[in-house]
Amino acid sequence: MRTQVAIIGGGPSGLLLSQLLNRAGIATVVLERSTRDHVLSRIRAGVLEQGTVRMLHEAGCADRMMREGHPHHGCYLSTDQGRFRVDFTEACGQEVMVYGQTEVTHDLYDAQDAIGATILHEVSDVVLHDLTGDHPHVTFTHGGQAQRLDCDWIAGCDGFHGVSRKSIPEHVRQEFERVYPFGWLGVLSRTKPAAEELIYANHPRGFALASMRSEHLSRYYIQVPLTDKAEAWSDEAFWTEIRRRLPGDVADSMETGPTIEKSIAPLRSFVTEPMRWGRLFLVGDAAHIVPPTGAKGLNLAVSDVHYLYEALVEAHRSLRGVEAYSERALKRVWGAMRFSWWMTSILHRFPDQSEFDQKIQENELHILRDMPSARETMARSYVGLPF
Numbered sequence: 582m583r584t585q586v587a588i589i590g591g592g593p594s595g596l597l598l599s600q601l602l603n604r605a606g607i608a609t610v611v612l613e614r615s616t617r618d619h620v621l622s623r624i625r626a627g628v629l630e631q632g633t634v635r636m637l638h639e640a641g642c643a644d645r646m647m648r649e650g651h652p653h654h655g656c657y658l659s660t661d662q663g664r665f666r667v668d669f670t671e672a673c674g675q676e677v678m679v680y681g682q683t684e685v686t687h688d689l690y691d692a693q694d695a696i697g698a699t700i701l702h703e704v705s706d707v708v709l710h711d712l713t714g715d716h717p718h719v720t721f722t723h724g725g726q727a728q729r730l731d732c733d734w735i736a737g738c739d740g741f742h743g744v745s746r747k748s749i750p751e752h753v754r755q756e757f758e759r760v761y762p763f764g765w766l767g768v769l770s771r772t773k774p775a776a777e778e779l780i781y782a783n784h785p786r787g788f789a790l791a792s793m794r795s796e797h798l799s800r801y802y803i804q805v806p807l808t809d810k811a812e813a814w815s816d817e818a819f820w821t822e823i824r825r826r827l828p829g830d831v832a833d834s835m836e837t838g839p840t841i842e843k844s845i846a847p848l849r850s851f852v853t854e855p856m857r858w859g860r861l862f863l864v865g866d867a868a869h870i871v872p873p874t875g876a877k878g879l880n881l882a883v884s885d886v887h888y889l890y891e892a893l894v895e896a897h898r899s900l901r902g903v904e905a906y907s908e909r910a911l912k913r914v915w916g917a918m919r920f921s922w923w924m925t926s927i928l929h930r931f932p933d934q935s936e937f938d939q940k941i942q943e944n945e946l947h948i949l950r951d952m953p954s955a956r957e958t959m960a961r962s963y964v965g966l967p968f
Contacts, residue, residue, distance in 0.1 A: 584610040584699070586893060587719050587732040589707060591620060591700055591737035594684060594865040594882040596689035598736055599698055600640045601890045610730055611700040612721060614739075617690065625682035626781070627794055628876035630965030633883040634678050636654075637685070640889060642692040649795070650680035656963070657780040657828075658950075660943045664780065664828045665950040672953070672960035678824075681794045682879050709735055709748040713859035716780045733860070734893060734903075738882075740866040741851070742872075749858040761785075761848040761872060761925065762932050765802045766811060768819055769842040774799045775827065775835040781874075781928055782826050783942055788929045789826035791835075799836075802873075803927055819843075848872040850922055852914060856907040862889050867912050874928060875921035875963070884968040885910050913968055920962040 586602055588595045591613030599609040613620065628648075629637075637643040654676045655668040669676055693700060694967050706722040714733070719730045737745020746754070748830060765788075774793035782789040787804035794800055805814075824832035851870040856863040865882030888909045892902035925943045931938070949955045 582610065582728060583731045585732060585753050586610075586734045586736060587612065587717075587730050588736045588738055589709075589719070589745050590737070590743060590867070591615075591617075591702065592623075592738060592740065592865070593686050593689060593879060594886055595736070596686065596693055596700075597636065597640055597883065598738065598864065598886045598890060599700075600642065600689060600692050600696075601886070602893060603693075603696055603698055604641065605890075605894050607893060609698065610695075610732075611698070612704045612719065612723075612730070613700060613702050614704055614707070616702050619692070620684060621686055623683065623686075625879065627679050627681040627684075627792070629678040629680055629685075629801070630880040630883075631675050631677070632887070632965045632968050633880050635913060636883050636887055637688070640689070640692065645684070645688055646678065646680045649916070650678045650682070651793075651795075652676050653679050653778050654751050654813040656778050657776060658946055659780060659782045659784075659828045660946055661784050663780075664831075664945070666778075667819075667891040667949065667956050667960055669960045669964050672957040673964060675856045675960075675964040676902070677876075677964055681791065685879070686937065692798075699747055707739075708780035709737075709744065709861060710862045717860040728894045734896070735861045736864055737861060738864045741870055744790075745861065745867045746853055746863055748861060749853075749855075749863075753855070753858060755854045757852045757854075759922070761850075762807065763804050763929060764809070764845045764847045765790075765873065766805045766809065766814060766819070766845050767800065767843070768816075768840040769794070769801045770799050770801070770840045770857055770920060771797060772799045772836040772838045773797060775801075777830050780827060781924075782828070783928045783946060785930065785939055786822070786826055789823050791823075791827060791831065806846060806875060807845075807847060809845060809883045811845045814843065816840050821903040846873070848874075848925065850918055852911070852918060854907070854911060856910050857903070862892075862906055864889060868910075869918070871918060871921040873921075874924040877917040878922050880965060881914060881917050884913050886967055895946075913966055916962070916966050
């Protein structure tokens with residue numbers, strides 16, 4: 582089997598890259614270890630930057646998002662003294678789109694099916710070969726048969742635990758990491774959202790977030806110790822705790838009900854450099870992980886796709902774009918990493934945190950409340966740095 586670009590990983594970044602390249606006349610084969618149903622069952626973030634919205638339009642799969650998504654012009658931040666709003670449109674003239682990552686993946690699958698793209702599911706034993714040579718290829722098992730895929734380039738879109746990053750020699754890779762001493766307990770419920778826009782809450786008991794997927798589907802999170810188990814949290818215990826952390830007027834009026842999904846996610850900041858090794862490129866979680874506080878995970882993967890798509894389209898004329906991919910992508914990665922770290926630092930309760938530290942966090946939030954320049958800085962990072 583032969584193609585121009587082998588894409589390892591069939592999540593949203595791999596599917597988006599495949600869609601864009603095929604529309605540009607560049608053939609791809611996507612190799613995904615899981616079933617399509619499993620890929621579509623993943624519950625992920627739903628805040629899309631303007632750059633991500635633009636890329637979905639360019640890929641020809643933005644119609645349903647524009648019909649069913651919810652443009653948000655701001656968000657709320659709160660302490661136990663109350664909440665205030667950061668108006669993105671007023672601060673920087675832009676907005677974000679609330680549209681679930683699962684829905685984005687559905688739309689990308691539909692678009693790939695419509696153009697007849699090749700996506701192989703339940704692929705195992707993936708090994709990348711000759712990455713710095715002239716004949717890169719991938720060997721794998723599919724349908725019980727050993728197979729080989731020859732290609733010109735390989736895009737590693739296979740996440741933090743995939744084979745792509747590990748295929749770059751250890752003496753070449755430089756990794757930067759911060760692991761946070763808490764996780765997020767998240768629930769999905771068929772309830773009306775607590776507010777018309779997201780609420781990020783700093784509270785002495787710990788962080789909380791009130792989010793949504795639609796007018797009748799809500800997503801909530803609370804900070805919990807990493808030792809906690811999701812199954813140990815009853816619905817009643819969860820609703821009681823999040824009401825303690827959200828502003829009083831919101832807690833008193835919010836709708837509760839049975840949860841339909843409940844899980845705990847650890848938080849980490851992680852970056853590997855470089856994001857290119859020979860004919861291999863790392864994309865999304867294969868190269869970097871951000872804590873979800875800044876809503877950057879999917880958006881950062883999409884900016885990687887943007888840079889790589891441009892480079893591969895240009896590659897038949899000049900290799901300059903290919904050679905610059907890692908530097909271009911990492912510049913934006915570190916900007917988003919800083920913003921996510923900052924959001925995490927000012928909103929969460931750390932294990933050794935003193936009352937002094939709590940007051941400093943609250944003051945940081947009050948600066949946002951009171952200073953237009955601070956709100957502009959936050960808003961520009963939240964709606965997305967340009968790419």
